[in-house]
Amino acid sequence: MGKTLFDKIWDAHVIDEIEGGPSVLYIDKHLIHEVTSPQAFNGINKRGLKVRRPERTVATPDHNVPTIDQHLPIKDKLSKYQVDKLTENCEQHGVELYGLNHPYQGIVHVVGPQMGITQPGMTMVCGDSHTSTHGAFGTIAFGIGTSEVEMVLATQCILQPKPKKMRITVNGSLKNGVTSKDVILYIISEISASGATGFFVEYAGEVFRSMSMEARMTVCNMSIEMGARGGLIAPDQKTFDYVEGREYAPKGTDWDKAIAKWTKLNTDADAVFDEELKFDAADIEPMITYGTNPGMGVGITGSIPSVGDISSKEVPSFQKSLEYMGFKDGDVMIGKKVDYVFVGSCTNGRIEDLRSVADFVKGKKKADNITAWIVPGSKQVEKQAIKEGIVDVLEEAGFKMRQPGCSACLAMNDDKVPKGKYAVSTSNRNFEGRQGPGSRTLLASPLTAAAVAITGKIIDPRTILQN
Amino acid sequence: MAIDKFRHTISTAVPLPIENVDTDQIIPARFLKATTRDGFGENLFRDWRYDNSDQPIPDFVLNNPIYRGKILVGGKNFGCGSSREHAAWAVGDYGFKVVVSSFFADIFKNNALNNGILPITVSEDFLAQIFSEIEKDPDVKFEVNLESQTFKITSTAVETDFDINPYKKKCLLNGYDDIDYLLSISDKIETFETARAE
Ligand code: SF4
Numbered sequence: 001m002g003k004t005l006f007d008k009i010w011d012a013h014v015i016d017e018i019e020g021g022p023s024v025l026y027i028d029k030h031l032i033h034e035v036t037s038p039q040a041f042n043g044i045n046k047r048g049l050k051v052r053r054p055e056r057t058v059a060t061p062d063h064n065v066p067t068i069d070q071h072l073p074i075k076d077k078l079s080k081y082q083v084d085k086l087t088e089n090c091e092q093h094g095v096e097l098y099g100l101n102h103p104y105q106g107i108v109h110v111v112g113p114q115m116g117i118t119q120p121g122m123t124m125v126c127g128d129s130h131t132s133t134h135g136a137f138g139t140i141a142f143g144i145g146t147s148e149v150e151m152v153l154a155t156q157c158i159l160q161p162k163p164k165k166m167r168i169t170v171n172g173s174l175k176n177g178v179t180s181k182d183v184i185l186y187i188i189s190e191i192s193a194s195g196a197t198g199f200f201v202e203y204a205g206e207v208f209r210s211m212s213m214e215a216r217m218t219v220c221n222m223s224i225e226m227g228a229r230g231g232l233i234a235p236d237q238k239t240f241d242y243v244e245g246r247e248y249a250p251k252g253t254d255w256d257k258a259i260a261k262w263t264k265l266n267t268d269a270d271a272v273f274d275e276e277l278k279f280d281a282a283d284i285e286p287m288i289t290y291g292t293n294p295g296m297g298v299g300i301t302g303s304i305p306s307v308g309d310i311s312s313k314e315v316p317s318f319q320k321s322l323e324y325m326g327f328k329d330g331d332v333m334i335g336k337k338v339d340y341v342f343v344g345s346c347t348n349g350r351i352e353d354l355r356s357v358a359d360f361v362k363g364k365k366k367a368d369n370i371t372a373w374i375v376p377g378s379k380q381v382e383k384q385a386i387k388e389g390i391v392d393v394l395e396e397a398g399f400k401m402r403q404p405g406c407s408a409c410l411a412m413n414d415d416k417v418p419k420g421k422y423a424v425s426t427s428n429r430n431f432e433g434r435q436g437p438g439s440r441t442l443l444a445s446p447l448t449a450a451a452v453a454i455t456g457k458i459i460d461p462r463t464i465l466q467n
Numbered sequence: 468m469a470i471d472k473f474r475h476t477i478s479t480a481v482p483l484p485i486e487n488v489d490t491d492q493i494i495p496a497r498f499l500k501a502t503t504r505d506g507f508g509e510n511l512f513r514d515w516r517y518d519n520s521d522q523p524i525p526d527f528v529l530n531n532p533i534y535r536g537k538i539l540v541g542g543k544n545f546g547c548g549s550s551r552e553h554a555a556w557a558v559g560d561y562g563f564k565v566v567v568s569s570f571f572a573d574i575f576k577n578n579a580l581n582n583g584i585l586p587i588t589v590s591e592d593f594l595a596q597i598f599s600e601i602e603k604d605p606d607v608k609f610e611v612n613l614e615s616q617t618f619k620i621t622s623t624a625v626e627t628d629f630d631i632n633p634y635k636k637k638c639l640l641n642g643y644d645d646i647d648y649l650l651s652i653s654d655k656i657e658t659f660e661t662a663r664a665e
Contacts, residue, residue, distance in 0.1 A: 015659045016652060021634025024652065026659055036551065038502035047646070052656075064500065078500035085502050129550040129574060145552035145578035146504075147645070155649040157656055161632060163573075193487055194544040197573060227547060229573055293487045293547070313591070317486040317542065410496040410549075419519070431491040431548060433514050 002268025004165050005234050006200050009140045009265070013123045015157060022159040027056070028122040030152045031108045032095070034061040034086040035412070036127030040150035041089040051093040053156045058117055059090050060098040062107045063128075064412045067375055067402035070100055079413065093153075106378020106404045109133040109346035113217065114380050116246025120235040120262040125152055130346050130428065132223040135232035136216035137239055138265045140200070142230040163229045164198055164274040167267075169205040172281030177462040179356075180215035181348060181426065181445035183207060184222040185287035185297045187279065193295035197227030199275065202267060207281045208233050213242040214352040221347045222428050225294040234266040286461055288333050289430050289443040291321040296430075300448065300460050303332045324432055325440050326420070333458050340423035341372040341453040342435070343446055344402075345409035348426035349377030351384050353446040357399075358390040360450035360461070366398035367456025373415065374399050375407040399453070411436045424452045469647070470583035473639040476564055476611040477621070479536035481528050482601045488541050489548035490575065494557040507553050508560030529561075533605040537564040540597050544568075545586075546575025555579045565611050567618070569594045580635050581645065585611065587618055587629045596620065613640060 003011070016024040032040075037059070044051070051057060064079045074080035083100065090097040098104040104115060109130055112118040118134040124141040125131060127149040134141035144158065151158050168187060188195070201223050208216060216233050223231030240259060243249045250258040285299030298304065307329045310318045322329060327336075343349070343357050354376065366372050374394055376382040382404055385391050391401050408415040409427040411434065417423040419438025426449050427434075430441035444452070451461035498510040515527050523530040539558065545568035546554060555578035558566060566579060567587045579586045589597070600607045600620050610619040613636065619626040631639075638644065649656075 015655050018634045018648075021632050024649065024655075026656070035499050039504050039552075042503065043646075049650075063496075076500075082500055082502060127550060127552075129548065131550075143550035143574055145550055145555070145574060145581060147552060147578065147581035151646050151649060154646050155653065155656060156660075157649050159634075159645045159649070193547060194570060194572070197544070197570065227544070227572060293489065314486065316484070320485065410491075412496045412499065429489075429491070429548065431489045433495055434491050437495070437514055437519070 002271040004267045004271040004273065005138060005202055005232060005265055006140065006165055007271070009121055009123065010162065018159070022161045025123060025158050025160050027125050027152050027156055027158055029112070029117055029124045030057040031112055031124070031126035031131070032057060032059045032149065033063055033108050033128065034082040035063040036146050037089065037149055038082060038085045039146045040127070040153055041093070043150040044154050047154070049154045051095060051153045054094040056156060057095045057153070058098070058111070059086055059095050060105050060108055060111050061086055061100055063406045063410065065100055065405040066413050067405045067407045067415055070403045076413070103379050106380065107346045107349060107406055109221065110350060110377030110381065113137065113213070114246070114378060116243050116249035119243055119249070119258070120239060121265050125158060129224045130221050132228070132230040133217050133221040133346055135220035135223065135230050136213060137243070138232055138235035138262070140230065140232065143224065163200040165202070166196055166199040166228070166275040166277065167202045167204055167273045168277045168279070170207040170279045170281055171205045172207065173210070174207060174281050174284060177286055177447065177465050178284050179445040179447055180211055180218040182284055182287045184219045185289065185294065185443060186284045188222065188226045188295050189287065189297035190279065191226055191277065193225060193293040194227040195295070196223070199228050201228045201231040203231055203233045209236070212352060213238055214350045217350070218347055222294065225428055235262050286445060286448050288448065288458060290325060290327055290333060291318070292324055292430055292432050294428065294430060294443060296321065297443065298333060300333055300458065304329055306330045334460065336458045337369065337422065338424050338442070338452050338457055339369065339371065339421040340417050341370055341449050342375070342408045342423055342425040342427065343449050344373065344375030344377065344407055345427035346377060347428045348446050349375060349381065351381050353426065354381065354385050354390050355388070356446050357450040358393040360447060361397040361399070361454060362393050364397055364454050366453045369456045370453050372399040372453045373402055373408060375402040376404050378404050408435050410434060411439070417441070424449050424458070469642045470581070470638070470644050472642040473564070473583060473585055473613050475613070476537055477608050478538050479606055480538035480540050480567070480597070480601060480609050481534045481536055482598050483528055483539060483541045484598050486542040487544045487547055490546060490551050490554040491548055493546065493554040494551065499551060499553050504556050505560065507557035508562065511557040511561045537562060538609055538611070539563045539566045540594070540601070541566060541568045543570045543591070545571050547572040550574045552578045552582070555582045555584060559584050567594070567597065580639065583639060583642070585613060585639060587611070589618065589627050589629065593627050596625065
């Protein structure tokens with residue numbers, strides 16, 4: 001029997017199997033940031049250990065950094081301490097650090113691909129659930145807890161039970177105005193926020209093949225939002241073109257060797273998955289979420305389900321969620337008033353996302369009731385956006401450009417959506433309070449976010465695209 | 468660092484019959500600024516537990532003195548969301564040793580186990596029985612036996628088996644941690660690295 005892409009990569013990294021237990025998996029690349037690493041460094045320091053392979057680890061602060069005046073010392077004492085700790089730990093252990101103001105700093109999942117750290121066939125981990133992003137390159141990449149960060153720092157290995165395998169195929173072509181974000185929000189709304197728990201997902205089919213690398217990253221990024229351990233897409237010429245020439249990418253004859261290896265990274269025709277799901281691209285509309293988990297999404301022209309359509313066990317959670325959002329079951333989404341628009345995060349804070357927003361708002365003004373934040377995913381994205389004139393376009397339209405970081409995606413810094421306010425966000429989580437205590441998040445694509453910023457309310461971006 | 472050994476537990480339980488309890492509810496991001504593992508229990512379920520002026524919300528289970536114990540019982544898909552181990556630290560620091568649900572998110576489950584907290588997955592029906600027994604009598608006790616992998620409602624003597632990976636079971640019972648294990652096989656790691664470099 002053939003092997004899946006996942007099996008091929010996994011099997012090549014298993015050092016040992018514990019009987020009846022997890023596998024010992026070798027980790028090629030380990031990304032770290034300021035929030036989930038300090039306790040891990042404390043741990044290895046206490047044990048008197050060194051980082052086993054510092055050259056396989058790269059660090060950048062992102063979760064907790066301010067997005068204005070980054071050249072000044074961080075005002076929040078605790079945040080400053082965390083970021084300083086990261087610097088100290090990296091210095092002590094010889095780990096490469098792209099610190100604040102470094103030209104490569106940014107959200108860890110934007111930095112990895114942009115530097116060419118992320119490459120096909122690798123195993124990658126980071127103390128952050130959206131590590132799944134890197135799967136876009138045909139990489140086994142998944143989020144880990146801090147004890148596991150410590151494990152990887154100390155031994156370059158991790159103990160992991162082998163997940164089950166799922167393939168999600170989407171064939172056909174996407175309708176105008178439908179983006180990769182809509183595809184993944186659609187899949188999650190179909191299978192629920194726990195629909196892929198215990199699985200590692202491979203995305204296959206024409207829709208993913210025709211996506212750019214950045215669009216594929218958006219899809220893989222949100223794998224975790226349906227409970228999956230991670231998601232991956234077989235590498236192809238687009239993948240190789242994207243990696244080629246980047247700082248960490250193999251060069252010269254090493255590059256040719258790498259390509260020879262990478263072209264073999266695909267699922268054999270006779271490989272078997274534990275579960276197969278198929279969707280049709282024609283069924284996908286621009287999506288918006290109405291509730292407090294990413295599975296609670298609908299086509300933007302649709303309405304919130306009626307209580308009668310929800311299975312009785314789920315009614316209390318459904319109602320709790322709508323109450324939090326200030327919505328009623330059966331409500332139509334179009335026309336709902338919005339207060340904030342946030343474009344950024346490791347889901348949609350890359351240059352293509354900023355380009356799509358800028359293209360859309362060029363020559364237009366944001367609505368008066370909207371506060372619009374654009375937070376580039378990294379310094380490199382910021383630099384490119386300035387170079388292409390995107391920043392000018394967005395500022396003319398009334399958007400506020402911020403400096404790179406996670407920002408309002410998780411609101412650890414000052415970028416918080418106030419209590420009771422509605423934010424259309426290009427990030428990945430609409431949990432209660434995610435964007436600040438009492439904040440109400442509606443997840444959507446950058447295109448939809450741009451349309452909302454212009455009109456001040458939920459709108460189908462296609463109605464503007466057509467005009 | 469070894470973890471605490473898991474002991475036979477007989478305790479009352481705190482019911483949280485909500486589905487998809489995510490890690491942002493367990494411990495909101497703004498409390499992740501600490502650089503040690505302690506003290507997170509104080510902010511466990513912060514935004515459900517306290518209002519904007521930091522006053523306890525009386526309706527929330529953790530503020531209701533009739534509910535207490537070492538066992539937390541949550542709805543389906545408990546611990547979904549972020550990989551923050553702070554969620555497991557908060558649960559443990561508050562004093563819970565066991566979390567019961569009909570379904571756990573993967574990373575939370577791993578994180579709990581790595582901190583000596585036992586996640587027990589039971590059927591939807593069994594979960595409903597637990598909630599209904601607590602509703603009838605908040606003092607009802609539950610017995611957790613990791614050796615035999617059983618969870619018992621003492622009032623009705625109804626018992627269920629639960630699954631746990633044998634390796635993790637051994638770790639919990641003996642207080643072993645994964646790093647000690649990985650360090651013990653460093654020669655194998657070395658061999659693997661050398662073979663790949665060639
Ligand atoms: S942008 Fe958001 S989801 Fe991505 S790493 Fe930062 S906090 Fe996590």
